[in-house]
Amino acid sequence: MNVLRKMTAFSIVVLLAGCTPKARPAIESAAESAPVSIAVFIPGAVSGSPIYAMLADGVKRAVDEYPAASAQVVEGGYNQAEWEAKLTSLAASGNYDLIVSSNPSLPALAEAVHSKFPSQLFMLLDGELSGNPSIYTLRYNQREQSYMAGYLAALLVEEAGGGRIGLIAGQEYPVMLNTILPGYREGAAAVNSGIDVDFRVVGNWYDAAKCAELAAGMIRAGARALLCVAGGANEGAVQAAAEAGDVRIIWFDTNGYAVRPPYIAGSCVLFQDKAAYNKIKLFLNGQLPFGKAEVAGVRDGYVDFIEDDPIYITEVSENVREKQHEMLARLRSGELNLQN
Numbered sequence: 545m546n547v548l549r550k551m552t553a554f555s556i557v558v559l560l561a562g563c564t565p566k567a568r569p570a571i572e573s574a575a576e577s578a579p580v581s582i583a584v585f586i587p588g589a590v591s592g593s594p595i596y597a598m599l600a601d602g603v604k605r606a607v608d609e610y611p612a613a614s615a616q617v618v619e620g621g622y623n624q625a626e627w628e629a630k631l632t633s634l635a636a637s638g639n640y641d642l643i644v645s646s647n648p649s650l651p652a653l654a655e656a657v658h659s660k661f662p663s664q665l666f667m668l669l670d671g672e673l674s675g676n677p678s679i680y681t682l683r684y685n686q687r688e689q690s691y692m693a694g695y696l697a698a699l700l701v702e703e704a705g706g707g708r709i710g711l712i713a714g715q716e717y718p719v720m721l722n723t724i725l726p727g728y729r730e731g732a733a734a735v736n737s738g739i740d741v742d743f744r745v746v747g748n749w750y751d752a753a754k755c756a757e758l759a760a761g762m763i764r765a766g767a768r769a770l771l772c773v774a775g776g777a778n779e780g781a782v783q784a785a786a787e788a789g790d791v792r793i794i795w796f797d798t799n800g801y802a803v804r805p806p807y808i809a810g811s812c813v814l815f816q817d818k819a820a821y822n823k824i825k826l827f828l829n830g831q832l833p834f835g836k837a838e839v840a841g842v843r844d845g846y847v848d849f850i851e852d853d854p855i856y857i858t859e860v861s862e863n864v865r866e867k868q869h870e871m872l873a874r875l876r877s878g879e880l881n882l883q884n
Contacts, residue, residue: 580828582607582615583640587627587647588749589619592776594798595816599646599669602820610828616640622750628653635661642827646670646816648719654679665834667827669819674837682819685841686719687727687884688875689812690771692849693794694731695871696810697769698739699864700792707768710742712758712781714749714774723884728771730882734871742767749775756780763788769809771796782807799850806859810868811850819846839884842875 584603586596600617607613620630627649634643635657643654644667651673654666658678665678672683697709711728713720725743732739742765744758755777759770763784770785771794772778778795785791785807792809795801797816800808819840826832840846849872850856857865874880 578612580610580613580641581639582613582642582644582824583634584615584617585627585631585634585643585645585650586617586619587624587645587650588622588775590617595670595814596646598798598815598817599644599820602817603644603824605817606821606824606828609825613828622748624649628656631657632660635664641665642667644668644820644824646820648672648717651679651681667823667832669816669823670814672837672839675835677835680823680832680834681837682823683837683839684814684819684847685839685882685884686723686847687730688841688882689796689814689847690724690727691731691734691882692868692872692875693771693796693810693812694728694733694741695735696731696849696864696868697728697771697794698732698735699867700769700809700860701739702736703861703864704768704790708740708742708762708766710744710759710762710767710770712755712762712770712772712774712778713743713745714777715747716745720773724773727882727884735867740766746774746777748777750777752777752780752783754780756784759784760787763791767791769794773797779803799853801850801853801855805855808855809860810856811853813848813850815846815848841882841884843878848872848876 584600590597590600603615607615620627631653634640642665646669648671650668651671654668655676668681670684671681673679673681701707701709709732711725729741742762746755755774759781769792770781772781773796782793782804785793793807794810795808796812797814799811799813801811842848
């Protein structure tokens with residue numbers, strides 16, 4: 545049976561990794577419990593990271609529906625080497641019934657923290673780990689998400705008379721190498737089996753100048769459409785596309801059409817605010833299945849492509865939009881089945 549632990553204080557303080565969490569009696573749900581406290585650990589910063597802003601917003605919206613619950617956003621900064629220590633401090637404080645985060649690297653870090661503080665509960669979105677009774681994960685079907693991006697990129701290149709497509713990643717990590725990049729190639733190949741994909745890596749999630757340099761090099765090598773999965777560094781690719789004039793960017797995770805019209809030609813989104821809201825409500829009702837690793841995609845309502853944005857409708861040709869819509873309809877109906 546999944547239970548929550550009673551908390552007696554809710555504050556964010558300077559924490560020492562070696563202190564022992566306070567014991568708390570078990571309760572059934574926040575609806576009939578003493579106060580419940582949630583820490584939202586942001587692996588980076590909320591500002592400039594819409595996907596993490598959605599995480600925080602979804603948690604807060606759920607918490608607002610439960611008078612006994614509260615949430616605190618804690619930014620971990622961009623130095624990934626420090627994240628485990630900061631998670632350890634949160635767990636060691638004993639102040640939080642649940643630590644929520646979102647990043648493919650978080651499950652391994654949470655498991656390391658769990659080995660020191662086995663009573664600490666974690667809910668991790670955009671990651672995968674099964675079998676740990678204190679950790680719940682929800683992984684988005686990013687094969688679907690990247691397939692949609694690759695399909696559109698190839699359509700745009702075909703309409704432009706040919707060329708390459710590109711993908712710029714903030715870093716190399718398992719989901720990028722094993723799911724996003726292959727899915728992007730798969731989507732492009734469904735349009736043109738001979739299309740070439742140029743893949744390059746910034747090395748971090750914030751260096752817009754480096755991203756601009758990479759994008760400019762890809763454009764010189766013939767790329768006419770670029771998928772960017774590089775966090776704050778994405779702005780560099782947008783700048784390079786604007787300077788080229790005839791190159792289009794495909795946005796990942798959030799609606800990016802308004803970033804710099806008309807250069808954003810597609811947005812393949814994750815509804816992380818919806819996922820955070822729904823899963824926190826399950827937690828607060830004692831129903832979140834800890835130990836389970838779930839996968840959610842287009843048919844679950846957590847992954848999609850935004851077709852109704854006025855900028856997309858105005859700036860992308862009707863021919864491309866119709867072909868993209870036909871593919872999306874097959875994906876949404878289940879006719880096109882991209883399990884991951």
